[in-house]
Structure formats: structure tokens, C-alpha cells
Amino acid sequence: MSQRIPGFETLAIHSGAQPDPATGARITPIYQTTAYVFNDTDHAASLFGLQAFGNIYTRIMNPTQAVLEERLAALEGGTAALAVASGHAAQMLVFHTIMTSGDNFISARRLYGGSINQFGHSFKNFGWEVRWADVDKPETISSQIDERTKAIFIESFANPAGFVTDIEAMAKIAHDHGIPLIVDNTMASPYLVRPIEHGADIVVRSLTKFLGGHGNSMGGVIVDGGTFDWSASDKYPMLSKPRDEYAGVVLHETFGNFAFAIACRVLGLRDLGPAIAPMNAFLILTGIETLALRMQRHCDNALAVAKHLKAHPKVEWVEYSGLEDHHNHALMKRYSPKGSGSVFTFGVKGGYEAGVKFVEGVEIISHLANIGDTRTLVIHPASTTHRQLTDEQRALAGAGNDVVRLSIGIENVDDIIADIDQALDKA
Numbered sequence: 530m531s532q533r534i535p536g537f538e539t540l541a542i543h544s545g546a547q548p549d550p551a552t553g554a555r556i557t558p559i560y561q562t563t564a565y566v567f568n569d570t571d572h573a574a575s576l577f578g579l580q581a582f583g584n585i586y587t588r589i590m591n592p593t594q595a596v597l598e599e600r601l602a603a604l605e606g607g608t609a610a611l612a613v614a615s616g617h618a619a620q621m622l623v624f625h626t627i628m629t630s631g632d633n634f635i636s637a638r639r640l641y642g643g644s645i646n647q648f649g650h651s652f653k654n655f656g657w658e659v660r661w662a663d664v665d666k667p668e669t670i671s672s673q674i675d676e677r678t679k680a681i682f683i684e685s686f687a688n689p690a691g692f693v694t695d696i697e698a699m700a701k702i703a704h705d706h707g708i709p710l711i712v713d714n715t716m717a718s719p720y721l722v723r724p725i726e727h728g729a730d731i732v733v734r735s736l737t738k739f740l741g742g743h744g745n746s747m748g749g750v751i752v753d754g755g756t757f758d759w760s761a762s763d764k765y766p767m768l769s770k771p772r773d774e775y776a777g778v779v780l781h782e783t784f785g786n787f788a789f790a791i792a793c794r795v796l797g798l799r800d801l802g803p804a805i806a807p808m809n810a811f812l813i814l815t816g817i818e819t820l821a822l823r824m825q826r827h828c829d830n831a832l833a834v835a836k837h838l839k840a841h842p843k844v845e846w847v848e849y850s851g852l853e854d855h856h857n858h859a860l861m862k863r864y865s866p867k868g869s870g871s872v873f874t875f876g877v878k879g880g881y882e883a884g885v886k887f888v889e890g891v892e893i894i895s896h897l898a899n900i901g902d903t904r905t906l907v908i909h910p911a912s913t914t915h916r917q918l919t920d921e922q923r924a925l926a927g928a929g930n931d932v933v934r935l936s937i938g939i940e941n942v943d944d945i946i947a948d949i950d951q952a953l954d955k956a
């Protein structure tokens with residue numbers, strides 16, 4: 530192995546992990562402990578002062594979590610990573626590190642519903658303003674940037690229909706204005722798309738979805754691309770100004786190209802507290818070992834299902850960028866040549882009533898609010914997540930009455946198709 534650069538599948542199994550030095554255990558143990566014994570008071574002082582790396586307390590750092598972080602940094606091609614309790618916690622810590630009250634950031638309008646809520650409602654309470662932009666019209670981004678704009682935020686594959694965003698175009702706009710590009714890579718996973726290679730400075734993602742992959746544990750991660758110069762302006766004081774509580778340490782000066790991940794840990798995670806449970810870090814590590822195999826099967830099954838639906842008499846339309854006639858197909862090929870992911874939408878003939886009958890008629894497929902499980906999942910947004918909206922509001926949100934969202938699993942594809950067909954018969 531010595532001279533070779535390991536491939537993705539190898540990194541997914543080995544990076545960050547060694548046999549346990551105390552016991553020889555081959556699998557990374559679940560370090561189910563809250564705190565760690567200091568060697569002596571000098572050792573404790575150097576840990577608290579950021580002069581040495583080491584475990585103090587599991588809110589800030591844990592050995593199972595550390596292996597997960599090293600593996601995720603390797604898979605995304607970043608310098609360092611911080612694993613936290615959920616994807617939303619990761620987003621919270623990223624913005625906490627770059628924003629102060631009165632600041633704003635630009636976000637793609639095409640976004641996971643939970644992120645629309647977090648940015649539009651909760652962030653407002655901190656005095657952080659989100660400015661929504663249409664990523665297909667870059668001029669709507671530039672025209673909204675001012676001296677208090679701290680970042681641009683996009684999704685690589687946008688929830689729910691899985692449209693691809695032109696990451697390189699977004700990175701150029703961000704860098705022309707001296708601000709970082711943050712990419713939510715949840716729907717693609719690093720097996721399909723590595724945003725840092727296309728100019729992203731920070732990747733955030735939910736580990737709850739494809740990385741854990743089995744629908745059994747919550748987690749999120751921040752990956753530091755190591756590319757952004759936090760000291761080029763006065764915009765990012767948490768990184769570029771001395772920290773009183775760490776005896777005047779300037780994080781960017783001290784930690785260089787992994788300062789952002791450090792800041793999220795020693796300021797954000799320390800004070801806001803959304804630590805990942807060691808058990809969840811363990812389950813997600815186990816999931817990651819098979820990411821490449823699962824993700825390829827997710828993509829292959831999704832393409833087969835999308836083609837089948839496209840030809841089905843009870844289906845009005847299919848939005849899957851893996852289909853050759855899809856308007857997003859060329860961009861998808863450029864950013865994600867191995868496949869177009871597992872999540873997409875289609876329109877069932879018969880509108881609201883037919884949508885309800887379809888989701889109530891499935892047998893193998895699960896009707897629930899999640900994506901990225903080994904199981905095939907379905908939701909009819911109009912009768913669930915978007916129920917409280919008017920017909921017009923639903924249509925604007927991409928959750929019209931006939932819209933059904935699928936997250937195609939890794940079951941036998943003929944069984945998935947047979948279940949869809951019998952449910953469409955009932956609709």
C-alpha cells in the first residue's frame with residue numbers, strides 16, 4: 530500500500546481506524562465514556578489551552594467520533610471534519626462560526642424543507658438574515674451580496690427532485706466576493722460528488738441519510754476544505770481575532786488550513802452542545818464501509834424505476850436527472866458521472882386523491898419522512914409535510930397535489946417496481 534493513493538472504497542473502510550491499541554479489537558470500539566483521565570495538571574492545562582490535542586469531555590471530542598471525522602475528511606477530500614448530532618446541528622455550527630447579529634448569507638431557494646425552516650425562522654432569532662436566490666440565475670445571487678454577506682449556501686443535489694447545482698459557477702461568485710461557498714452534500718454523498726474538488730470551501734451533510742444508510746441513527750458533519758483565507762478580511766472575527774478564553778490564541782493563525790473545523794469544535798460545539806452519541810458514530814462508521822456498494826445500487830435501481838414510471842400510463846411526469854431527456858442531465862453527467870442518486874419525484878394522474886391512495890397502497894415501500902435508507906421510502910408532500918399550505922403555495926414549493934417523492938432503496942429492483950405497479954393500480 531505504501532506508495533499507492535488508496536481508492537474511495539478502501540478509504541471508506543480503513544481511513545482513520547487502527548486496531549484498538551489496548552485490546553487489538555479490529556473494529557473501532559464504542560467509547561461510551563463522558564470524560565478522560567488527565568496525566569497530570571500540566572497535561573490538563575495544555576489540553577484546555579489548545580496547546581495539545583486530546584480528549585477532555587465527550588461534548589467536545591470522543592475517540593469513536595474522531596475516527597468518523599478522519600474518515601469523512603478523507604472521503605470528501607477535506608483537511609479536517611467535525612461530526613455532530615444531526616445535519617441541522619452541523620448547519621447551526623457552521624453559521625455560528627461565521628455570522629454575527631446583522632449579518633446575512635445567500636441561500637439557494639431549492640432546498641431541503643427543514644433547512645428552509647431553520648434558515649428562515651430560527652436563524653432570524655439570532656439576527657442572521659437569509660437571502661433566497663435562484664441558482665439557475667447567478668445574477669440574482671451577485672445582486673444580493675453586500676458587505677455583511679458572509680457565505681453562499683447550496684445543495685449539490687437539491688431536495689426533493691434531485692436537481693444538480695453548478696458548484697463551480699457558485700464557487701466563482703463566492704470567491705469573487707471574498708466569501709466561502711458552503712455545500713450541503715447530503716443527497717449526493719461523496720461517492721457521487723466531492724464538492725471541495727469543484728471549489729466548495731465547506732461541506733456540510735446529514736449522516737442520517739446515505740452515510741449511515743440504514744435509517745438507524747442521527748448524525749451530521751462539517752468538512753473543512755482548508756481552502757478559504759479567513760484572515761483576508763475582517764469578516765470572520767471568530768477565526769481571525771484573538772480568543773480571550775484561549776489566552777489570546779488566533780485560531781486561523783494557529784491552526785491554518787483546518788482552523789474552521791477547530792473553530793466549529795472549540796467554540797460552536799463547546800458552547801451550543803450538539804455532540805454526536807458514540808453509539809451513533811459507531812453505527813455510521815459501519816454504514817460508511819459499504820457506501821460505495823450501496824450508493825451504486827441506489828443509483829442503478831432509481832434509474833430503472835424512473836424509466837419504468839416514465840412509460841407508465843398512470844404517471845403524468847417524472848423528474849429524474851438520470852433520464853436522458855431531463856433538462857438537468859448534462860450538468861448531472863458533469864458532476865456525477867456514476868449515477869444520479871436515489872431521490873426523485875413523479876406526478877401521479879388523479880392529483881391529491883390519487884397521491885394519497887398511492888402512498889397508502891404500497892406494501893414493501895415505507896410511507897415516512899426520510900431519505901437514504903436501504904429501504905425504498907415514499908412520501909406524498911401535499912398530504913403530509915406541506916398539508917397546511919394552499920394549493921397555490923404547494924405548487925410554488927414543488928409540492929403540488931400530484932407530487933410523490935421516492936427514495937429508492939437497494940432491494941431487488943423487480944420487487945420495488947412490482948410494489949409501485951400494484952399501488953398505482955389502486956390509485
Ligand SMILES: *Cc1c(COP(=O)(O)O)cnc(C)c1O
Pocket residue numbers: 615616617618641643644684688713715716734735736737738747748749900
Ligand atoms: C435530512 C437533511 C438535512 C438535515 O439533516 P438531519 O440529520 O435530519 O438533521 C439537511 N439537508 C438535507 C439535504 C437533508 O436531506
